[in-house]
Amino acid sequence: MRRDEIADLAAFVIVAEERSFTRAAARLGLAQSGLSQIVRRIEERLGVRLLSRTTRSVAPTEAGERLIATLGPMLHDLDGAIASLGDLRDRPAGTIRLTTVEHAAKTIVLPAMKRLLPEHPDITVEITxxxxxxxxxxxxxxxxxxxxxxxAKDMIAIRISPDVPMAIVGAPAYFKTRSAPTSPAGLVDHRAINLGMPGSRAPVAWRLMKGGREAKVRVEGPLVLTTIELVRDAALDGHGLAYLPADMVEGDLDSGRLIRVLAKFTPDLPGYHLYYPNRRHASAAFKLFVDTVRYRE
Structure with a gap:
């Protein structure tokens, strides 16, 4: 294939991604009329229509979708390979913005930063x-x-931890007036300290084994809190049962400050994963971050 044909195909992919000749032309630094001629030239050469055009929109045809499915990853990989050459010149630097849950931040991300940041002082990690x-x-x-x-299935996901053991716990004071539940069905007679999610009226469900299958269970209770540290504190105060990572309450169980129940009905949760969109131009700093937090058995 000639170089000009490769360039034409790359231009077609950008038009399809942008779904607009105007935006694609601006991105490529070409005249819109010239870009339209390029696409028409490809269609004439292949003998099939690749784009459906209206006055308001541009969308790939079935043939166009098939061509994009083949060409898109190849062109993005080529972009990434060229970008990585630039990273060889640059000292890893910049800000990495991360959203994470509290337990993963404390047990995985912060320990990993002890290894990453001292050796790379130009990297900043913002954790939300x-x-x-x-x-x-x-x-x-x-x-x-x-x-x-x-x-989401359209994200790249990399495991950064083993599976997470969970525990249902309550304080001795709580059990003075209640018998410990012996099955998930017994939770209807108990009060829960729940973890709430912003923007959701329903608290986080507990994952338990019922009838040999995993099920999400919701237990009513007097408190809904937005951090697991507060959930643990409330459990220690005797407000009810709490569903927490087992490593977080290990010391409390050993000392007798908390009592574990329903252990055989509480399965481990799937491990934590780092997720992000396909990054065509991932920085050296981001690549180092991913490699640092990656789970290695």
Missing amino acids: IDYALTDVVADRFDAGVRLGGEI
């Missing part, structure tokens, strides 16, 4: 604690951390 399923693109984050199974 958020339990909502944040859209990292819309909210301008570089990446997010959430449990496996909660991440």
Whole structure:
């Protein structure tokens, strides 16, 4: 294939991505009329129509979609390879914005930063604690951390932790007036301290085994809090049962400040994953960050 044909195909992909000749022309630094001629030339050469055009919109035809599916990843990989050469010249630097849940920040991200930041003083990591399923693109984050199974399928996801053991716990004072539940069905007679998600009226469900299958269970209670540290504090104060990462309450269980119940009905949660959109021009700083937090068994 000649170089000019490759350039034409690259221009077509950009028109399809932008769904606009005007935006694509601005992105490529070409005249809109010239770009339209390029697409028409490709269509004439291939003998199929690649784009449907109206006065208001541009959209790929079925043939166009098939061509994009093949060409798009190849061209993006080429962009990434060229960008990576520039990274060899540059000292890793810049700001990485991360959205993560509290437990992952404390147990995974911050320990990893002890290894990354002292060796790379020009990198800054901004960490925002958020339990909502944040859209990292819309909210301008570089990446997010959430449990496996909660991440949109169009994101790149990299495991950064083993599975997370969970525990249902209550204080001895709480159990003075209530018997410990022996099955998930018994939770209807108990009060829960729930973790709330911003923007949602329903608190985070507890994942329990019921009838040999995992199910999401909601338990009513007097408190809904937005951090797991506060949930633990409320459990220690005897307000009810709490559903928390087991490593967070290990010391409390050993000392007797908390009592664990329903252990055999509480499965581990899928491990934490770092998720982010396909990055055609990932910086050296971001690549280092990903490599630092990546889970290695």
